[in-house]
Structure formats: C-alpha cells, structure tokens
Amino acid sequence: xxxxxxxxxxxxxxxxxxxxxxxxxxxxxxxxxxxxxxxxxxxxxxxxxxxxxxxxxxxxxxxxxxxxxxxxxxxxxxxxxxxxxxxxxxxxxxxxxxxxxxxxxxxxxxxxxxxxxxxxxxxxxxxxxxxxxxxxxxxxxxxxxxxxxxxxxxxxxxxxxxxxxxxxxxxxxxxxxxxxxxxxxx
Numbered sequence: 001x002x003x004x005x006x007x008x009x010x011x012x013x014x015x016x017x018x019x020x021x022x023x024x025x026x027x028x029x030x031x032x033x034x035x036x037x038x039x040x041x042x043x044x045x046x047x048x049x050x051x052x053x054x055x056x057x058x059x060x061x062x063x064x065x066x067x068x069x070x071x072x073x074x075x076x077x078x079x080x081x082x083x084x085x086x087x088x089x090x091x092x093x094x095x096x097x098x099x100x101x102x103x104x105x106x107x108x109x110x111x112x113x114x115x116x117x118x119x120x121x122x123x124x125x126x127x128x129x130x131x132x133x134x135x136x137x138x139x140x141x142x143x144x145x146x147x148x149x150x151x152x153x154x155x156x157x158x159x160x161x162x163x164x165x166x167x168x169x170x171x172x173x174x175x176x177x178x179x180x181x182x183x184x185x186x
Contacts, residue, residue, distance in 0.1 A: 025093030
C-alpha cells in the first residue's frame, strides 16, 4: 500500500515551494528588464483601451473582457499545475502565471475584436487571425525571450483554446445581453 502525503505535508510542501519561488524572484527577476516589460504590459495597455473603448457598450465589453480574463487565468493555472508550461519571469512571485497576458493583453485584444467585429462571421475571422498570431507568433517569440517554457504543450493546442475561449465568451455575453434586453423591454 502506497503512503500518500497528508494534508499537512502537502501544505508544508506548498509553503516551501512558495518560499523558494519568492526567493528566486527577488534574486533573479525583480527589477530585471523582463520584469519591467511585464509590469509595463500589465498597466499601460489599459490606458490605451480606456481611450478607444466604445463607452456606449462599456458594460457589454467589460462582461466579455471579464469572461476572457477569468478563462485565461483559469486555463493558465490549470496548465501550470499540470506542468504543461511554466513562466520563469513573473510580475509577482506568488502568481505563477503570465499576469500581463491574463489580466491585460488577452482581455484587451479580445475586447477590441468584440467591439470592432460585431457580426459573428467577421468576429470569427478576426478571432482566427488573432489566435494564429498569438499561437504561432507571440508564444514562440516569448519563449525565445525567456518569458515562457513549454513542457508538454503544443502551439496548436493554444490555437484551439484561443478560438474556443473567444467563441464561448462571445456566445455567453450575447446570451446575457439579449436576455437582459428582453426583460428590460417587457
């Protein structure tokens, strides 16, 4: 019979891993050029988005963006925990994911696609283009720059996830918005 770690032992292993991650972050990441790039990418795009967002559709765009953000964070966490990929450089050491992408870049780009491509067909084509760009240009580039390490993952899987997340979020957003309009006009 195999002995599995107790909950207390698992908690201690988690504490040790977190402490090691924090120490490594202070030693190798904090203040580096890569860290500054991630900090700028985490904050600056929101200022641009605030200038160009369609304020008339702010609630709808925010809902869509939050769905994208939650999906991105969740999938990133699952991929990290399952050792499908890793991020050697983090903005904050206790978040083992690429926060600049999950909280800023991906939601903002998806919201802009949602805003400018209102018809399903044009949205789908824009989503395909951005999914190809994210999967086969951005991801390999950030790997070469040391921000991202693939362990047991393929760019093709990323492409599929970018599409599924975008389509699902748009479908759910439209469903909720249409339902709200239906009950507000009755």
